[in-house]
Amino acid sequence: MSLLDRMLTLDRRWIFLVVAVAVTVPLFLHLEQKIEITQESRGVFEGLSGLPAGARVIMACDFDPGSAAEVQPMAIAFLKFALSHRLRVIIMGLWPQGPMQADLALRDALRDPAVAAVAPQYGIDYINLGFQSGNEVVIQRMGSDIPMVFPRDSRGQAIAEFPIMENVRNFDAVAYVFNLSAGYPGTVEWVQFAGDRFHARIGSGTTAVSAPLYYTYFPKQVTGVLGGMKGASEFEELTGFKGKGTRFMLSQSFAHIVMILFVVLGNIAFFASRRRKRAGETAA
Amino acid sequence: MKRRIPLLLTTLVGVIFVVQFFVPHKPFSDMQGLLSDWVQIIAAFAIWLGALNLMRVSAENVQRRERNWPYAAIIIASFLAISVVGFFFSGGTHFQDPGTPFDWMYQNVYNPLSATMFAMLAFYVASASYRAFRARNREATLLLLAGFLVMLGRVPVGDKLSGFLPEGYRLSNLADLIMNIPNKAGQRAIMIGIALGIVSTSLRLILGIEKSHLGGEG
Numbered sequence: 317m318s319l320l321d322r323m324l325t326l327d328r329r330w331i332f333l334v335v336a337v338a339v340t341v342p343l344f345l346h347l348e349q350k351i352e353i354t355q356e357s358r359g360v361f362e363g364l365s366g367l368p369a370g371a372r373v374i375m376a377c378d379f380d381p382g383s384a385a386e387v388q389p390m391a392i393a394f395l396k397f398a399l400s401h402r403l404r405v406i407i408m409g410l411w412p413q414g415p416m417q418a419d420l421a422l423r424d425a426l427r428d429p430a431v432a433a434v435a436p437q438y439g440i441d442y443i444n445l446g447f448q449s450g451n452e453v454v455i456q457r458m459g460s461d462i463p464m465v466f467p468r469d470s471r472g473q474a475i476a477e478f479p480i481m482e483n484v485r486n487f488d489a490v491a492y493v494f495n496l497s498a499g500y501p502g503t504v505e506w507v508q509f510a511g512d513r514f515h516a517r518i519g520s521g522t523t524a525v526s527a528p529l530y531y532t533y534f535p536k537q538v539t540g541v542l543g544g545m546k547g548a549s550e551f552e553e554l555t556g557f558k559g560k561g562t563r564f565m566l567s568q569s570f571a572h573i574v575m576i577l578f579v580v581l582g583n584i585a586f587f588a589s590r591r592r593k594r595a596g597e598t599a600a
Numbered sequence: 601m602k603r604r605i606p607l608l609l610t611t612l613v614g615v616i617f618v619v620q621f622f623v624p625h626k627p628f629s630d631m632q633g634l635l636s637d638w639v640q641i642i643a644a645f646a647i648w649l650g651a652l653n654l655m656r657v658s659a660e661n662v663q664r665r666e667r668n669w670p671y672a673a674i675i676i677a678s679f680l681a682i683s684v685v686g687f688f689f690s691g692g693t694h695f696q697d698p699g700t701p702f703d704w705m706y707q708n709v710y711n712p713l714s715a716t717m718f719a720m721l722a723f724y725v726a727s728a729s730y731r732a733f734r735a736r737n738r739e740a741t742l743l744l745l746a747g748f749l750v751m752l753g754r755v756p757v758g759d760k761l762s763g764f765l766p767e768g769y770r771l772s773n774l775a776d777l778i779m780n781i782p783n784k785a786g787q788r789a790i791m792i793g794i795a796l797g798i799v800s801t802s803l804r805l806i807l808g809i810e811k812s813h814l815g816g817e818g
Contacts, residue, residue, distance in 0.1 A: 328727045335726045349756035352772045381714035416696060416706060423698065449647055450640035457636040460629060464637070471694045513621075524754075531779055532787045546754050569757040571722060576751060578730040579744065586734045 320592070323585040331578065338574040342566040349565055356531060357550035359540020360519040363492055364394075369402035371491035372484065376506065377407065377414030379498035383523050384417060387496050389548040389561035390521035391418060394494055395425035395442075397555040400434055404480050405442040406490070408466065410454055410501045412447045415470050419444060428557065439478035446470030452505040459486055459514040487516040492539075497522045503530050507537045521547065607808045614806035655679060682710075746782075750775045 524544025753775025
């Protein structure tokens with residue numbers, strides 16, 4: 317069997333093996349990589365860093381564990397930055413698993429020395445309102461009456477008992493909305509309902525697959541977009557809270573190179589087989 | 601009557617939502633609030649309906665020993681396990697609190713399984729890129745080149761490889777250019793097209809021309 321035939325009939329398990337090696341080996345390497353900051357990522361940071369201490373921000377978690385590899389590092393960096401800068405964080409989700417992912421991110425964030433130094437208190441500095449069904453209608457209703465949509469927090473306590481929710485009627489009481497989005501409902505709905513309708517300032521953190529769509533809203537309808545793990549690493553770089561986003565970029569770099577090599581090899585095999593077929597036809 | 605009342609309701613609700621968007625004052629703002637609350641309640645019931653329907657379909661699959669019935673049995677067992685753990689084994693605390701069995705299952709079973717499903721995409725994409733991503737014609741070649749530049753330009757190694765080029769002409773700059781100009785233009789065109797389609801379909805629904813949502817023909 318010629319090399320060309322081998323390339324054309326390559327068992328896909330070899331491809332899987334190469335990808336597995338390309339993704340896992342860099343996890344054990346410690347190579348410094350320079351993270352270039354895009355204007356979309358800088359937009360999220362600037363939208364957030366300009367807020368005064370005590371300002372309320374919503375962290376809308378519309379993702380699940382499936383997309384956590386890309387989005388969870390953004391949630392952790394956001395919480396670390398917001399809480400250490402004494403911003404008051406209101407967590408909610410239009411996906412059932414979103415607020416649970418936020419709980420996991422909170423546990424990470426609260427362990428950080430910079431956050432622990434300000435000792436944020438539940439109900440005063442942050443609150444988790446939990447999941448609410450109704451998709452974009454929930455956002456629309458929040459524009460007129462947030463306590464009506466979320467009368468209780470994720471643990472079932474009335475929100476009226478928490479100082480952080482004092483005088484929170486609608487988006488006027490919220491300085492910034494950071495939406496962690498992995499699909500529907502997500503950033504599109506937040507832009508259409510909270511942004512366009514109620515003039516809320518929005519930043520988006522999303523998967524690499526969704527980012528090209530959300531870039532269309534930048535810079536007028538969203539202040540910025542964090543796209544995929546690269547966006548997470550950029551945000552970590554900007555906030556100074558380096559975590560998994562930065563650490564896993566090396567794996568992503570290797571995975572991209574492997575993918576490109578496969579495309580090149582696949583095309584070499586394709587053109588060589590086409591040439592052989594044509595040569596065969598001419599000879600016949 | 602069975603069709604007229606739902607049609608009338610669709611028209612009424614549609615008109616209220618359109619009017620309140622342009623006139624956000626009483627009584628329309630109150631109507632919008634009331635209807636939004638109803639949507640949330642219906643959506644909450646729909647979640648239960650979906651879960652119960654999944655159980656019913658899975659139970660039928662197991663009972664009739666249909667193809668892949670063991671998967672249906674796993675669905676039922678998983679559903680019952682997490683429900684029972686969440687409802688009855690929280691030890692007096694909220695089921696989502698750290699340290700509860702539900703929290704343990706979420707972190708150690710559901711979370712890794714769900715992440716694994718998504719991570720497998722990387723392997724399939726690599727395999728597909730080897731077999732299907734071919735420069736067969738001009739359009740495919742353009743797509744290939746764009747993908748090439750964006751994939752390299754969006755990771756730090758891209759700038760390492762093109763570090764010899766002057767600032768502004770490196771792979772990351774090219775990737776930004778592709779994302780900000782052709783990508784945005786194409787995506788916006790698609791979004792405007794979709795929005796126009798939604799407007800026309802909504803109008804057909806409100807005016808009672810489109811009836812497919814009632815189960816009949818449109």
